[in-house]
Amino acid sequence: xxxxxxxxxxxxxxxxxxxxxxxxxxxxxxxxxxxxxxxxxxxxxxxxxxxxxxxxxxxxxxxxxxxxxxxxxxxxxxxxxxxxxxxxxxxxxxxxxxxxxxxxxxxxxxxxxxxxxxxxxxxxxxxxxxxxxxxxxxxxxxxx
Amino acid sequence: xxxxxxxxxxxxxxxxxxxxxxxxxxxxxxxxxxxxxxxxxxxxxxxxxxxxxxxxxxxxxxxxxxxxxxxxxxxxxxxxxxxxxxxxxxxxxxxxxxxxxxxxxxxxxxxxxxxxxxxxxxxxxxxxxxxxxxxxxxxxxxxx
Amino acid sequence: xxxxxxxxxxxxxxxxxxxxxxxxxxxxxxxxxxxxxxxxxxxxxxxxxxxxxxxxxxxxxxxxxxxxxxxxxxxxxxxxxxxxxxxxxxxxxxxxxxxxxxxxxxxxxxxxxxxxxxxxxxxxxxxxxxxxxxxxxxxxxxxx
Amino acid sequence: xxxxxxxxxxxxxxxxxxxxxxxxxxxxxxxxxxxxxxxxxxxxxxxxxxxxxxxxxxxxxxxxxxxxxxxxxxxxxxxxxxxxxxxxxxxxxxxxxxxxxxxxxxxxxxxxxxxxxxxxxxxxxxxxxxxxxxxxxxxxxxxx
Amino acid sequence: xxxxxxxxxxxxxxxxxxxxxxxxxxxxxxxxxxxxxxxxxxxxxxxxxxxxxxxxxxxxxxxxxxxxxxxxxxxxxxxxxxxxxxxxxxxxxxxxxxxxxxxxxxxxxxxxxxxxxxxxxxxxxxxxxxxxxxxxxxxxxxxx
Amino acid sequence: xxxxxxxxxxxxxxxxxxxxxxxxxxxxxxxxxxxxxxxxxxxxxxxxxxxxxxxxxxxxxxxxxxxxxxxxxxxxxxxxxxxxxxxxxxxxxxxxxxxxxxxxxxxxxxxxxxxxxxxxxxxxxxxxxxxxxxxxxxxxxxxx
Numbered sequence: 039x040x041x042x043x044x045x046x047x048x049x050x051x052x053x054x055x056x057x058x059x060x061x062x063x064x065x066x067x068x069x070x071x072x073x074x075x076x077x078x079x080x081x082x083x084x085x086x087x088x089x090x091x092x093x094x095x096x097x098x099x100x101x102x103x104x105x106x107x108x109x110x111x112x113x114x115x116x117x118x119x120x121x122x123x124x125x126x127x128x129x130x131x132x133x134x135x136x137x138x139x140x141x142x143x144x145x146x147x148x149x150x151x152x153x154x155x156x157x158x159x160x161x162x163x164x165x166x167x168x169x170x171x172x173x174x175x176x177x178x179x180x181x182x
Numbered sequence: 183x184x185x186x187x188x189x190x191x192x193x194x195x196x197x198x199x200x201x202x203x204x205x206x207x208x209x210x211x212x213x214x215x216x217x218x219x220x221x222x223x224x225x226x227x228x229x230x231x232x233x234x235x236x237x238x239x240x241x242x243x244x245x246x247x248x249x250x251x252x253x254x255x256x257x258x259x260x261x262x263x264x265x266x267x268x269x270x271x272x273x274x275x276x277x278x279x280x281x282x283x284x285x286x287x288x289x290x291x292x293x294x295x296x297x298x299x300x301x302x303x304x305x306x307x308x309x310x311x312x313x314x315x316x317x318x319x320x321x322x323x324x325x326x
Numbered sequence: 327x328x329x330x331x332x333x334x335x336x337x338x339x340x341x342x343x344x345x346x347x348x349x350x351x352x353x354x355x356x357x358x359x360x361x362x363x364x365x366x367x368x369x370x371x372x373x374x375x376x377x378x379x380x381x382x383x384x385x386x387x388x389x390x391x392x393x394x395x396x397x398x399x400x401x402x403x404x405x406x407x408x409x410x411x412x413x414x415x416x417x418x419x420x421x422x423x424x425x426x427x428x429x430x431x432x433x434x435x436x437x438x439x440x441x442x443x444x445x446x447x448x449x450x451x452x453x454x455x456x457x458x459x460x461x462x463x464x465x466x467x468x469x470x
Numbered sequence: 471x472x473x474x475x476x477x478x479x480x481x482x483x484x485x486x487x488x489x490x491x492x493x494x495x496x497x498x499x500x501x502x503x504x505x506x507x508x509x510x511x512x513x514x515x516x517x518x519x520x521x522x523x524x525x526x527x528x529x530x531x532x533x534x535x536x537x538x539x540x541x542x543x544x545x546x547x548x549x550x551x552x553x554x555x556x557x558x559x560x561x562x563x564x565x566x567x568x569x570x571x572x573x574x575x576x577x578x579x580x581x582x583x584x585x586x587x588x589x590x591x592x593x594x595x596x597x598x599x600x601x602x603x604x605x606x607x608x609x610x611x612x613x614x
Numbered sequence: 615x616x617x618x619x620x621x622x623x624x625x626x627x628x629x630x631x632x633x634x635x636x637x638x639x640x641x642x643x644x645x646x647x648x649x650x651x652x653x654x655x656x657x658x659x660x661x662x663x664x665x666x667x668x669x670x671x672x673x674x675x676x677x678x679x680x681x682x683x684x685x686x687x688x689x690x691x692x693x694x695x696x697x698x699x700x701x702x703x704x705x706x707x708x709x710x711x712x713x714x715x716x717x718x719x720x721x722x723x724x725x726x727x728x729x730x731x732x733x734x735x736x737x738x739x740x741x742x743x744x745x746x747x748x749x750x751x752x753x754x755x756x757x758x
Numbered sequence: 759x760x761x762x763x764x765x766x767x768x769x770x771x772x773x774x775x776x777x778x779x780x781x782x783x784x785x786x787x788x789x790x791x792x793x794x795x796x797x798x799x800x801x802x803x804x805x806x807x808x809x810x811x812x813x814x815x816x817x818x819x820x821x822x823x824x825x826x827x828x829x830x831x832x833x834x835x836x837x838x839x840x841x842x843x844x845x846x847x848x849x850x851x852x853x854x855x856x857x858x859x860x861x862x863x864x865x866x867x868x869x870x871x872x873x874x875x876x877x878x879x880x881x882x883x884x885x886x887x888x889x890x891x892x893x894x895x896x897x898x899x900x901x902x
Contacts, residue, residue: 108722129309160592165849252434273885304736369744417741448880453561597705
């Protein structure tokens with residue numbers, strides 16, 4: 039999986055690698071990702087500790103949805119990403135970006151998924167696309 | 183109304199009270215609520231000082247909508263809350279959470295309203311639900 | 327339950343009863359309601375006969391959501407109705423209208439719920455409100 | 471206003487006139503427009519005869535919104551049209567198409583407004599654009 | 615491609631084949647599909663014959679979006695399908711169902727894509743899911 | 759263009775000018791606008807440096823959409839503004855506010871456009887309206 043990390047470009051300074059080099063976001067950047075996942079984790083626990091069966095079952099179902107089956111996990115995470123893009127939910131987009139990356143989605147694939155979200159959802163998607171690419175850049179600066 | 187404040191749990195350390203104890207948000211927390219209401223108040227005034235009759239009438243109508251009638255105010259605020267959840271507007275959710283709490287909605291009722299919003303609106307609602315529960319926790323740490 | 331049927335107004339020809347008299351939709355009207363529920367029932371079966379656990383669990387969860395708990399069933403159906411109004415889904419609106427009526431919601435209560443949906447969701451809700459009132463009128467012409 | 475009617479092209483068989491000639495929708499076409507406005511009119515009356523002040527005031531406000539002021543009526547109807555397009559409400563689109571046409575919007579202007587709606591709202595708007603152009607064609611076949 | 619047609623089950627009367635047998639929609643069914651594609655085709659032509667470059671370019675871009683690249687066409691059509699489901703556009707859903715089927719998506723894959731759309735988008739998606747499955751059943755009754 | 763700057767009120771201390779005086783947002787205010795445009799600019803470049811033709815063409819089309827034609831640029835920017843309001847995208851609203859101001863839209867015109875967005879989109883638009891007016895106030899405090 040380290041093959042997807044920018045550092046994995048190794049000694050090869052190809053034009054493609056150069057094009058994809060993250061745009062050096064500010065130094066404290068990984069903190070924003072950490073902050074996002076910590077709030078997410080803490081509040082999920084807070085929500086699930088309340089004894090409401092419908093809410094708990096919904097959360098369980100949400101996890102089950104992206105498990106590989108007739109469609110593999112990578113495809114399902116891409117479906118979740120594009121659905122989040124056209125519904126314009128930054129947190130959902132960030133979450134699926136990280137999941138997609140874990141599942142092996144590369145930059146070209148990300149941009150083709152973005153292009154579907156952009157054309158289906160329109161220019162109103164653009165601000166979310168900006169934050170998506172920023173988040174992806176930040177993800178890539180994190181240590182493996 | 184103080185019965186809804188966590189501090190009102192008194193000497194009773196019931197399991198239910200424990201479950202509902204706010205998750206100790208950071209110390210400066212009430213400030214966020216204060217900041218939210220101050221911006222809200224300041225900008226409402228700023229909007230209404232402009233001489234546009236349609237905008238002014240809309241604001242008046244918005245206030246009138248939640249007054250008790252055939253349905254009581256508590257039910258109407260819950261309707262406003264769930265509508266805001268499925269339309270995914272954090273500020274509207276925060277506002278109706280505070281109003282619902284004023285009207286006597288308790289945690290179990292909140293979570294049942296959340297469950298309707300979650301099932302109707304889907305997982306795209308979850309990030310807003312996280313912030314809603316966080317806001318509710320913060321509301322409960324404020325002095326009566 | 328017959329108390330909610332317009333015919334139940336009995337000998338009292340009050341102004342209120344007159345105001346609420348259904349607007350005599352075309353004779354074949356109940357057929358449209360029947361058609362709607364038959365398609366709904368047939369396709370639900372068709373969907374559930376496919377062996378997909380996530381879809382089946384979602385349908386089960388959807389049913390569970392509206393059972394009375396901390397909030398009673400009538401309130402929950404009203405929440406479902408207003409959520410459907412602001413998300414502008416005619417079939418969902420029709421379904422919750424019928425469920426609300428079963429749960430005892432009367433015309434004044436319906437219109438107050440409509441007013442919340444209208445003010446939160448805006449004039450874009452109006453065409454759905456027209457069809458909602460038409461559906462309600464049709465429901466009331468059906469034999470008990 | 472008759473200048474906007476296709477028949478008004480007179481003896482001038484310009485290329486532009488030819489391009490704009492309605493695509494001859496089926497003979498019973500005007501009936502669909504009539505049906506739409508009759509249902510609209512009948513249900514508006516039905517809604518307003520119920521004694522709910524918020525709903526009535528909202529309807530009055532909706533009418534007031536499009537009156538000419540700092541922006542003229544034509545511009546406001548175009549704003550209503552594009553808002554309806556991106557929110558994808560066929561009835562609202564049809565209504566504003568008719569109002570825009572009354573206010574003197576011509577085909578080129580309509581298509582530029584459509585292009586804004588299409589680019590902002592994305593390809594999901596296309597089915598509504600198809601029905602919008604069909605409705606416009608039908609409007610133009612009606613006697614002045 | 616005939617492998618995706620139900621009749622292709624051949625002599626194998628497996629439980630799976632039985633489960634997938636279309637639910638015999640009414641005889642005149644294929645007409646609805648034909649009607650849909652004819653309106654679609656006729657209005658696309660009507661739209662494109664107007665000399666508006668932004669609209670024309672958007673239509674060209676829409677076509678280009680689903681061509682196989684880093685992601686293959688099947689994956690992209692599935693992305694288009696789920697985006698259409700969560701945005702709740704019946705015509706878009708029908709279109710992508712037909713395209714997906716052309717690209718080799720089978721029933722199990724369709725239902726997994728549906729499950730993502732349902733969980734992300736919520737119960738408000740269900741009426742569209744019913745019509746999607748109905749459309750799919752109808753597609754499968756058409757001659758190859 | 760300086761005519762649209764508040765300072766252009768000159769020596770005339772009319773009631774109207776007073777009413778429109780910006781509400782003195784905090785001193786560091788212009789920074790927020792600068793920050794917004796810098797992030798926007800940086801990420802647009804970052805997106806466009808990736809070799810995805812659909813995304814690039816979409817961005818080019820988006821720019822082309824607002825050029826004056828049958829409708830002038832001011833009207834088109836107002837259409838973009840109201841579309842952004844009802845779709846509730848703060849960044850899009852901010853962008854079109856700045857563009858509209860460049861094109862000569864004054865406060866009364868802005869508020870009439872807001873009133874259309876508010877009535878069509880409902881009270882869910884209000885938080886975005888607050889931020890829109892705040893952004894407009896900040897724009898007006900910037901040096902010409």
